[in-house]
Amino acid sequence: MKGALVTPVIVMVVVYLLLKFVVPNIPGSAPLPFSVIILYMMLTLSGIGMFYTLSKDSKDAFWGPMERFLTGENIGGMQALRWGLLILFPLLVGWQTYSSTAVSDQPPGENRTIHPAPPGEYAGLSNPVAKTPDAIQQGKGFYAAYCSPCHGGNFDGKGPAARGFNPPPANFADPTTIAMLQESYLFWRIKKGGVGLPIEGMPWKSAMPRWEVELPDEWIWKIIMGEYDGAHQSPRTWE
Template sequence: MRLIKYVFLLAVVFAALKVPGVLFAKPLPVSMLQMFFFFSAVVILLAMTATDEGAAGLVQPVISLFIDPSYTISRAVVIIIIPLIAAWITFAAVCDEAAAPPIVRSLHPSPPSAFTAYGRTIEMAGLANPYRAIEKTDEAAFRGLVLEGGKLYFKNCFFCHGAKLDGAGHFSQGLTPLPLPFKGTDTIAQLQESYVFWRIVKGGPGLPHEATPWLSAMPAWEKMMTEDEVWKTTLFIYDYTDNRSRSWAR
């Protein structure tokens, strides 16, 4: 009976240590749980074996199991089960978990040397926004192009990339990965305008192999916007965020 009592007390201690995780969703660290359980088991064992009578009552069932001929079947079962349990615990501790492989994704994959859009092959080398030429020669006309780009942005892009171009549009929280923010100096300021043009035109379906898995919800805007409209949109994006695109010389 004392052995059953000892096992019962250990079960109570284990359950008490599990309560924070089950009821309050704040489980104890495994290492702390193991330490508390070990010392609790030792203290209970010392208390129950403090006297010779108590020690004899605790270990007598174990001794009887291994020397009493009437327990032959029980002894055989225990001898088989204990090694199996030990083997299973060891296997569970050393085997690799069946976890999904980590997702390694390139945020800004290298562009191709050329891509096909609008019925022709476009070379990336030397590709530039044709409207940049009038930025310094005709400021009024350039501002008009930026305004057109803003209208196109709010018609097509702000639902995901946000009214403030911060990637916090109405649909952004429903997308994985999140839409790219254009504000700051660590996104489009690090990219050539031709790169931004390529990403807008080809979208998620046009991502290269190093950008796998292709989770981007970005559509291929070549099917919905003309080439001129894409260039005007890039003008607005850079102008609104007060950024300059990276030049071919850098």
């Protein structure tokens, strides 16, 4: 019966170690933020709770020791631990409260809105430039001149200037970025840049220049064509 409590603890520890140390070390991966680790740990805990309460036997084996410990019923030498928990628990709550309200030099976590809705005048615009090899080639040329220092020659967001930005420039080769958007959206973002982000686009962290002051619209449309072609992606369309 002891196994019924040991197994869940092992599962929780294994999942934590997996998320904290294994996933970040997979090639191409990165450390997971605390919010994601907590989310997955809560799911695991819920699953354990569900599985061990499916039948009476497993429920008793799982919950029984905890109930006996909490009520102090026949736990012998564990009494000291029980009192320790009684003291430790309020201290943990106090520490959590303190650490969440104490002054810190760390900015709080952000729920960034990456894709705010474009203004009405941009929604539904179509690229007026004919999609010819020449136009795409020209677009790539403009891209190399104006965009690649940040977004990278390989369209992967790893240009020589990218290291200076947090958040870093978008990776167009990632199928979850420009492939999800219509060309009109990119036109708006390139034209208006970070300063043109609407209220919805909090926390407005973008160093993207406002290219409308330097580039004519036709060049911007060609850059968009070059970007999609170079990153091997297709814009979202409805036809």
